[in-house]
Amino acid sequence: MGKFTVLNHPLIQHKLTIIRRKETGSNEFRRIVGEIAGLMTYEITRDLPLQDVEIETPMGKTVQKELAGKKLTIVPILRAGMGMVNGVLEMIPSAKVGVVGMYRDEETLKPVEYFFKVPKDVTERECLVVDPMLATGGSANLAIEALKKRGVTDIKLAVLVAAPEGVKAVQDEHPDVDIYAAALDDKLLPNGYIFPGLGDAGDRIFGTK
Ligand SMILES: O=P(O)(O)OC[C@H]1O[C@H](OP(=O)(O)OP(=O)(O)O)[C@H](O)[C@@H]1O
Numbered sequence: 161m162g163k164f165t166v167l168n169h170p171l172i173q174h175k176l177t178i179i180r181r182k183e184t185g186s187n188e189f190r191r192i193v194g195e196i197a198g199l200m201t202y203e204i205t206r207d208l209p210l211q212d213v214e215i216e217t218p219m220g221k222t223v224q225k226e227l228a229g230k231k232l233t234i235v236p237i238l239r240a241g242m243g244m245v246n247g248v249l250e251m252i253p254s255a256k257v258g259v260v261g262m263y264r265d266e267e268t269l270k271p272v273e274y275f276f277k278v279p280k281d282v283t284e285r286e287c288l289v290v291d292p293m294l295a296t297g298g299s300a301n302l303a304i305e306a307l308k309k310r311g312v313t314d315i316k317l318a319v320l321v322a323a324p325e326g327v328k329a330v331q332d333e334h335p336d337v338d339i340y341a342a343a344l345d346d347k348l349l350p351n352g353y354i355f356p357g358l359g360d361a362g363d364r365i366f367g368t369k
Pocket residue numbers: 237238239240241262263264265269271291292293294295296297298299300326352360361362363
């Protein structure tokens with residue numbers, strides 16, 4: 161089963177509380193989603209492999225460390241996942257970005273895919289799927305499945321708020337995928353929204369409501 165990790169650093173918790181508040185406007189919401197994504201990236205990449213590299217400082221030759229291993233592709237699930245991209249890129253500027261467009265049918269709560277575009281060399285890269293909300297888990301599962309169909313084997317999922325139902329759904333369907341969240345909330349409401357959650361992440365980021 162994939163690991164599920166809550167990244168409950170005090171800065172992350174504090175910032176998450178700000179965006180949960182209903183009075184927080186789109187401008188601040190968008191900025192803080194990016195900041196949390198950056199802080200989460202810092203924690204998610206804690207165990208990245210390093211290799212020795214010989215360099216020359218102005219004082220002379222020395223052997224130091226640099227990142228080794230696979231390069232990263234960030235895969236936001238449109239729309240709301242876009243809010244996390246810049247935060248991750250600030251930590252890993254060399255990452256590429258692929259996108260999966262998906263919306264949840266409001267009646268069935270099933271995801272509908274409408275766009276898919278990833279870098280050509282995606283199979284040689286690790287993919288970090290990002291979306292602020294993991295509710296039923298349907299959208300994340302379909303996005304991961306779409307990547308696997310194209311041959312991607314190394315996938316992680318980062319969300320801000322997870323519902324227990326969504327975590328279980330991804331762990332059941334994709335046991336090879338580790339999940340990182342800023343918070344694990346109480347439950348899913350009958351309308352498919354997370355409680356206490358933060359409302360509709362896409363609408364709050366883009367100001368569409
Ligand atoms: O786990 P699930 O039950 O699939 O729900 C989570 C999905 O719902 C939201 O997207 P939404 O469909 O509102 O699209 P949007 O990002 O365009 O607003 C959210 O950003 C996730 O992608």
